[in-house]
Amino acid sequence: MKMRRMVGLFVILFLAPSLVSSVDSTLNDDVLGLIVFKADLKDPNLKLTSWNEDDENPCKWDGIKCNPRNNRVSELLLDGFSLSGKIGPKGLLQLQFLRRLSLTKNNFTGKINPKLASLENLKVIDLSENSLSGSIPDEFFRQCRYLRAVSFAKNKLSGEIPPSLSSCSTLAGVNFSSNQLSGNLPAGIWSLNGLRSLDLSDNLLDGEIPKGIAGLLNLRAIDLHKNRFSGNLPNDIGGCLLLKMIDFSKNLLSGGLPDSMQKLSSCSYLNLHGNLFAGEVPTWIGELRSVETLDLSSNGFSGQIPDSMRNLGSLKFLSLSENSLNGNFPDSLINCSELLSIDFSRNSLTGALPGWVFGLGLQSILLSGNRLTGIIENPTSSSSTKASKQKFQVSSTMAYQNLQVLDLSGNAFSGDIPWNLGSFSSLQSLNMSKNSLGGAIPPSVGELKAVTVLDLSENQLNGSIPSEIGEAVSLKELKLEKNRLTGNIPTQIEKCSSLTSLFLAQNKLTGLLPSELANLTELRYVDLSLNNLTGSLPKQLSNLPHIISFNISYNHLQGELPAGGFFNIISPSSVAGNPSLCGSVVNRSCSAVLPKPIVLNPNSTGDSSGGGSFSPNLRHKKIIFSISALIAIGAAVVIAIGVIAVTVLNLHVRSSSSRSAAALALSGGDDFSRSPTTDANSGKLVMFSGDPDFSAGAHALLNKDCELGRGGFGAVYKTVLRDGQPVAIKKLTVSSLVKSQEEFEREVKKLGKIRHPNLVMLEGYYWTQSLQLLIYEFVPCGSLYKHLHEGPSENILSWHDRFNIILGTAKSLAHLHQMNVIHYNLKSSNVLIDDSGEPKVGDFGLARLLPMLDRYVLSSKVQSALGYMAPEFACRTVKITEKCDVYGFGVLVLEIVTGKRPVEYMEDDVVVLCDMVRGALEEGRVEECVDSRLLGNFPAEEAIPVMKLGLICTSQVPSNRPDMGEVVNILELIRCPSEGQEELG
Template sequence: MNLKALPNLFLLLVIAPVFVTSLNPSLNDDVLGLIMFKADIKDPKGKLVSWDEVDDNPCSWVGVRCNPRFNRVTELNLYDFSLSGRIGRGLVQLQFLRKLSLAKNNLTGSISPNIARIENLRAIDLSENNLYGEVPGNFFRQCGSLREISLAKNKFSGEIPASLSSCSTLASVNFSSNQFSGTLPPWIWSLSGLRLLDLSDNLLDGEIPKGIEGLKILRAINLGKNGLSGQVPDGIGSCLLLRSIDFGENSLSGRLPENMQKLSLCSYLNLRGNSFAGEVPKWIGEMKSLETLDLSLNRFSGQVPSSIGNLHSLKILNFSGNGFTGNLPESMNNYINLSALDFSQNSLTGDLPLWIFKLATQKVMPSEDKLTGSRNSPLYTLKVNAIQNLQFLDLSDNAFSGEITSVVGVLSSLQFLNLSKNSLCGPIPGTIGELRTLRNLDLSENQLNGSIPLEIGGAISLMELRLEKNFLVGKIPTSIGNCSSLSTLHISENRLNGPIPAAMAKLTNLQIVDLSFNNLTGNLPKQLANLPNLRSFNISHNNLQGELPAGGFFNTISPFLVSGNPSLCGSVVNKSCPRVLPKPIVLNPNSSSDSNPSYLAPNFGHRKSILSISALIAIGAAVVIVIGVIAITVLNLRVRSTTSRSPAALTLSAGDDFSHSSTTDANSGKLVMFSGEPEFSTGTHALLNKDCELGRGGFGVVYRTDLQDGRSVAIKKLTVSSLVKSQEDFEREVRKLGKVRHQNLVALEGYYWTPSLQLLIYEYVSGGSLYKHLHEGSCGNLLSWNERFNVIFGTAKSLAHLHQLNIIHYNIKSSNVLIDISGEPKVGDFGLARLLPMLDRYVLSSKIQSALGYMAPEFACKTVKITEKCDVYAFGVLVLEVVTGKKPVEYMEDDVVVLCDMVRGALEEGRVDECVDGRLLGKFPVEEAIPVMKLGLICTSRVPSNRPDMGEVVNIMELVRCPSDGQEELG
């Protein structure tokens, strides 16, 4: 209710009787009624701002129309005003109202019978709202002169009210898209004035009752999308004015009544998705006004009757999903208005019907239809009069044979062409490229041969191209780069060869590519890494070689998508790439010294310099050996000198600008400290000393060592070196992580780099991991409820901070949450996945997400994008682990207990409080423990979109700890 309007409304209601003698009483009723109606609804867009209770006349208000003679409200049209709330009693005051439209709003509640008391009301439209409940049985008892009623697209339930039968003046009833149930009442046919009846998309069942012949002026009937059974009533043929019949998606069966052929005015007939059987009756050709005929997904069989050719007005013809046999009749060659033709999923045979391409002036024999498509062919000298309006053609999943005619190019309006799953042979005609409006082309699963025509680039509107499972040979044409809208490309399981064209990198809309099971060779173009929308790129089982492109989708490509290419290398295929060495300098043994005398030694005079290849190799080897000996000697001297000066093997680089270490070279590696700390006091042996080991995880081993100032640090030696990025990329990502600071995150303080060894230097957290406190601690250091709540709260805040920086943790688990001496949680190992360029779901599951039970379900689905919601799931598991003290997965003698399932089952049985860690001995506030546990369950929802963001989690935790007055408990 609009609170601001309450004072004015109160005054209006109180003082209204005072002004009855001075104002026009009928006019006052309209103002009063509309203001009362407005008080019961919300108007977020201010559409009704002109409705002012101080006005004497509402006729200038938005959505209001009046009779100009009497100034009484006759029409209220608030269509699509974004209104919400309930329909109150105020409208009863509008006794001269003839038309009421509140359609396409957000109105809720049940429908009030008061509306029907408006005697002059002729049209009610309450469609597209959220109204619910049963329509009151007495709603239509005083329907007066009501002619149109629409309750469509709401949530009404129950049976169709019997009082509707008393509305003898009704011409239009639309109750579609609700939840009305029960049988179709026989009295519905007693509404003899009906012109429109729409009860579609409800829960009606039973048979269609007899008596429909009583609706002599019925124009349209729609009973589709229900559960109706039985046969179509015979009397339907007596409704001679019917123009639209929709009985689709029911369970109707039997044969169609023969008297339907009398419906000569019918332009729309939809019987889709029923159980009609037998042959299509020949009399169907008598319904000559038909523009849409849909008999798809039934059990029709036999041949398509030739009489169907009499339907010259047809625009949409759909016979798909039946059991039709034979070929399509030649009589169908008169369809000049056809825009969609679908005969897919039948058992049709023979060549593709020539009449589709409508050769008008000369009959072309089948042999002539199999020409090569050359522009010098006599076929192009014929006068071609194609079906210019055909936009959709689907003949897939039949048994058509022969070749695809080159005249296909004349279908200039075609947008969808599907000839897949047939037995078509021969080449793909180049005239396909003339179809400039074509968006979807599917020729897959045939016996097509030859190459992909170069002209394919002319189909500039193509969005999906499927040619898989044929016998195509040759190269992928570079002209494919002209199809700038292409998002799906499937050409797998052919015999294509040659390289993948670099022109494919121009297809910025590409999402799914499948080139698998061909004979493609060469390297993958590096530019493919720049495709921004790529979600799958399958090149498995070819003969491709070299390294995969770096960046974009290829950083996380699955090994499955590149398998079966023996010469591919890189971390994804677990095969190192050979290093590219500079070409050796080769001297020409036949070159003359005269050509360059200044480079000759004096004792050579003018003799020719002739060195054999073997001599050059020997000289080169000797030079390499000498250089190696000198280098080793110099390095030994430097090591001795460095050792004599300091026990530290590494020198720290100071400064916040991440400057390079002064000792950076190819032998000692590169050490960078972000805060200019002093040197290590114990030397490099401590970094690899097993006695100093703190723990092991999916990324590597962690050691403890000390700086010269006595402060300890933790050193993580990465054990995923084969997956680590190049030095430049590695350092860029580490520097970003080094700038991330939060009181609940373990700070990254520096790093060390060599091509074979990478170390990360962290602050040392002395309190141990949360895992040890929960599962390995003694009763003496058991975490209290308050400490557990703080751990959950601090972890949530750290993840929310990471997600604000677009950093996904990927590896949340109790062993990665450390507790400092003050009891604050500190989350470690964050963002390390960004250091690995070839990270995919397999790597995540086997190397990183090594702790069982924390992994979100979407890791198992290759097509679902990994997002921050994976962290939310793992956090939810962690919450339940902290509250219950149990591991995410526990193995019993004869059972496996999954923590999430256990807690969820306890919640359903009302035993949630029993799940709290029994070691707390009841020393915990139930009003906090239960909401926190429910929050954990919400975070572990199997549907990612149902999980809250971490920012929302932090807000919920704040409310749980400090609930406001009247705040509802999370539940």
């Protein structure tokens, strides 16, 4: 081949010298250019092995397309070849007939070379999904001639969008999405008259969207989502009459929707989710007759859902969640025959849920967090047949079979659960939690063969768990906690082989813990606490391989805890409240099992009715048995004496505690003035305000059912005063508080004077030499720890809630530090959430009650705060200051944002949260650390600076940490950006 090629060249060179230049170009330029281009690349998968420099032309090479008329390279398509290196233009500039250059989904690095745009015939250049960095060169677009489409999406580009972009008048498609571009959107971009598609999403662009967009008469799609654009939408956007796709979601846009948008009759996709739009949803929304997806969620829209929605005959997906909408469920939707999904969750809708909703043929119905009332009608009830009267194309049966997700949680529905749930045969997720539903769980739940999540928690359900639950074979999460369920846990549940979460806590379940649970090998989370379960724990449970949390506390279980598996590391709090359980975890040894004493009657006759029968020739054996019996009786007597002694001691302790509780019930006080006698029998009660009667709640001090939790300083109980006011009472651990009464009262009164909206109020105290109590306001919605790590996956804290908790906690600590009080024990279990979602920090200043403020004594008291404690606790030469609270706050911030615990114990590793986030920041992927359960529903412009602030607070050097007052100011700047914020961005 090479010899023939040389002969051919020899003949041409001598017979037609004038053709030398053009022939040499035809035979060599493209081959030479591509070989030079290849020389700079790494090709680990050998995708370019077909590129042979000895070939006459490259038209048969992989990734190459040629124009058949001249055999010149017209397209270079190397998508997904796993190539790396830099894109050098030196070789590519030889491809003078190249029309399309596509190098997507590789590992190219370096900067974009502006010379690439100088190729005369180049129309499409796609460098997306690589690792290109630097800015987009301004001269790139000054050289373009016939360029129609350019994509630099999903790289690491930074800087501003070059103004020269507007000079490339031939452009029809521009995609710079998923980079780190910043600055304003250049107004000249609206001069690109031929532009059909513009995608600048997922960047850091800010400022207002400039006016003049109406000049883009050919624009079909515009995507600016996930930036920092602010201000109003351009009033002239309605001039883009051909627009079909609009996505401005996850920005900071505000105001109302411009009236010109009603002209967008071709628009099929409109997404304005996650902005600051306000006012009523305009009635002209019904003019968007082509719209298929309409998402106005997470804004500030108010008023009722407009009736004009009935005109949206093409609508398939509708989301108005997380606004302030009110009024009844809109009847107008009955005309939207194409509708597949509605999401009205977290609004203020009222009234009943019409039965015809289930006849619409919807796949998803999300109505959680509203104020809907009444009963949930059975799918086949008469009122639900209204759908068929409207001439829908689906029968009722088919309509019910379409439903896949139904979420009615957090409303005020009452009555029974619909008895024929099985009609929803395709249902995958059913959530009716946090309502007032009663009655029994219908057996038809077993007909839900596809359901993976079943959440009926926090209702008033009674009766037993139906055995048919085992027929729901796809079930992964079963949540029935906080009801009134009775009976046994059905053994048929073992058929749900995919089950990962089983939550049955706070019911009235009885009977044994079924050994069949050991067959559920995918189980990760189990909570059976606060029931009436009895018997011993099946040893097979220790073989469950994936258990993360197993809570059986406050039941009536007995016997020895199984050995091995997760039982070797189970938390004591997970098995607490079972007095008859024994083992090292509960710090209670298991007594050896003794044979039952044999008691024989030596005077027995041969009467068959007697308890024993002996003939004269068995006299010798009778004597032997009597000796054995005496030995056994002696052992029994010893045991009996021990039992009596323990019982007497218990009665003495209970009597002493009861007298203390009675004293608490009978005593009273007002504003530090009441001081009854302080002997151990009566005690002293002081209330900082008012004079409540504790007699109605004193029993809680000895009632395990009223215990809210335990910490390093003691146990906390809930009780209710006679006037109906709930309070929380901390029963302090006596061994840690050996100060005199005078010192104790002086320190507690200082804490009692501290008042702040984000601090748990200390309302009083009780003192005897053997019993000290602190009386706090009751905060109803549990701890932050529970919301972050133990709450239902459907009811996770939103980013708005998390930011408010971070800011409120910061304000409370700043206030404490102004009062010269160090918290010492900040952690998520000490941050409580009230019924309005505000944080209240508790357990502050309790270290003041220790006999001496020694860091090692203190460390032992707050050892549950592992991961929150500042490094200076380990160094005697470093002074303990407010900066240790700042460190704990920084860890708490990272915990709130990531949803991860400060220290995570893996199978063969320990992950420290601060180190993980700091490493992610150094690698430029800090945004990946945000809690995945938020599903990207968070503003990166807030989340990333907040995480950076958390890392600053966890500096190893105390002096490098900011004061809490400075932290509050920084957080307020992040929430309301100003020019002083750049260093955190």
